[in-house]
Amino acid sequence: MPLFGNRRRQHREVPTYIGRKFSSRAGVEESIAHFRSAITQQLGTEPEFFTAEWTGPDPAPVTVIGAVPPGTAPAARRQATSYLALWPDGGMHFVAPDYAVRPTPPLVGMWKMRDASLASTGSVEADEFGVGGR
Incomplete structure (x- = not known):
């Protein structure tokens, strides 16, 4: 028997990240206004x-x-829509079509200038997000 044995490797799927998670103390309407700007x-x-x-x-x-x-x-x-x-x-x-290329788009800095309470809290996995229509 070999010294290190032949252990089976467990296959774990690597999560697919499609966006960023944020939190803010601004309300929903104010956060929408900051995002739009x-x-x-x-x-x-x-x-x-x-x-x-x-x-x-x-x-x-909520929306x-x-x-x-x-x-x-x-x-x-x-394919061109951000959500x-x-x-x-x-x-x-926040889910962006170019997340794999630019996980931190310039808009994050522009958004933080409008909302000082905006904080990144992680990444969005593909199975955590879904939209229909359009």
Whole structure:
């Protein structure tokens, strides 16, 4: 028998991260206003904002805001949309299409300039987030 034996390796799936978790002491409406301002500043022009339907796990957020850069072709809308889900306790999930490339987009700094209580609390796993429609 070999000295180190032949142990079976347990296969664990590596989580797929799609966004950032934040918390803020600002209310839901104020957080939405800060997000709108910061993403508009990052893009250099105001995106199209819409409300998305939550299909993720419970508890459901109070609201989910989607933002699509202006002029995005209809076929590319789903892949180009950023989402912000907001819970009443100040928790937020920000999911961006380019998260794998830019886990900390410039809008985070712009957002913190508007809301000093904004704090990163982790990463959003793919199975923690779901939206329908659009």
